[in-house]
Amino acid sequence: MKRLMMLISAAALLSVSWAATSAVAGIHDGVSGGGGDVVKGRIIFDSGLGDDVPACAGCHGTGGMGSDEMSTPRLAYQVEKYIWKQLEDFATDKRMDNAMYQMNDIAKAMTREQRRDVSAYVHTLKTPTLGSDLDAMRRAGDDVGIVHKGKVLVNYGDEKRGISACMSCHAFNGRSAGNMYPAIGGQKYNYLKHEMEAFRLGATTSSKDDEQARDNDHQAQMRKVAANLTDEDIANLAAFLTVSRPSTAGNPSAPRH
Numbered sequence: 001m002k003r004l005m006m007l008i009s010a011a012a013l014l015s016v017s018w019a020a021t022s023a024v025a026g027i028h029d030g031v032s033g034g035g036g037d038v039v040k041g042r043i044i045f046d047s048g049l050g051d052d053v054p055a056c057a058g059c060h061g062t063g064g065m066g067s068d069e070m071s072t073p074r075l076a077y078q079v080e081k082y083i084w085k086q087l088e089d090f091a092t093d094k095r096m097d098n099a100m101y102q103m104n105d106i107a108k109a110m111t112r113e114q115r116r117d118v119s120a121y122v123h124t125l126k127t128p129t130l131g132s133d134l135d136a137m138r139r140a141g142d143d144v145g146i147v148h149k150g151k152v153l154v155n156y157g158d159e160k161r162g163i164s165a166c167m168s169c170h171a172f173n174g175r176s177a178g179n180m181y182p183a184i185g186g187q188k189y190n191y192l193k194h195e196m197e198a199f200r201l202g203a204t205t206s207s208k209d210d211e212q213a214r215d216n217d218h219q220a221q222m223r224k225v226a227a228n229l230t231d232e233d234i235a236n237l238a239a240f241l242t243v244s245r246p247s248t249a250g251n252p253s254a255p256r257h
Helices: 002-029 038-047 080-091 103-109 112-122 134-139 147-156 189-202 218-226 231-243
Strands: none
Touching: 038 112, 080 103, 080 112, 134 231, 147 231, 189 218, 189 231
C-alpha cells in the first residue's frame, strides 16, 4: 500500500511538472496548438483572400525573398513559430507595422487558422540565402555599414557596453537556433536596420505611444541589447548579417529549425 501511494505521488508530481513546463512553453511561444495546412497557406501567400488580404508575395516577393525598396523582410528559411507569433501580435496590435502600415489590418482580416496556415507554408520556403547587394546600394549612394565590424558584434558582442553576441540566441551567422528566435542571417539590410532601430526606441517608449517603437520581443531581450547600440553599430550589424550564410564550406548542411 505504501509503495502504491509513493507511485501515485510520483505520477502526480510528474503531471504537475509537465503542466508547468507546458505553461512556461506557452508563455514563451505566445502561440499553441497544432501545425497549419501548408497547401492552404500557399494559396494565401500566392493569391491572397480578396481585397482585405492581398497575396503575401506581392510585398515579400516570390519565394519570400523580401525587398529593400519596400523594407519588407525575407521570409524564406524563417522559423514557423516566430512567423505565427508575429502574425498573432499584428492581429492584436502587440506589434505595429511601422514600415508598410498594412500588416495589422491584414492579420486581423485572417482567421487564427489562416494565420497558422500561412506560417506553415512560409516555413517550407527554402530559396537560396541571398540578402541585400551592399555594393549596389553603395553605388546608388546609400550609406551602409562595415561588414567586418558587424561580424565582431555578432560573434562576440561588447560586454563593456552591455551588448550580447547575436549568435548567443540567433546561432551561427544568425541562421536561428530554432524555437522563437528568428533567422536574421541573409535578411534584407533595410529591414534589419529598421527593426533594430525600432527595438532601440521600444526600450524607452511603448508602441502604444509611438508606432515607430517595437516592444513585442520575449522578455524584452532585443530591447535590452538594442538600447546600447549606436547608429553605427546598427548599420554594421545589418551589413554583416545581410551577407551572412547559414553554413560554411567545411559544414555545408542547411540549418534545421
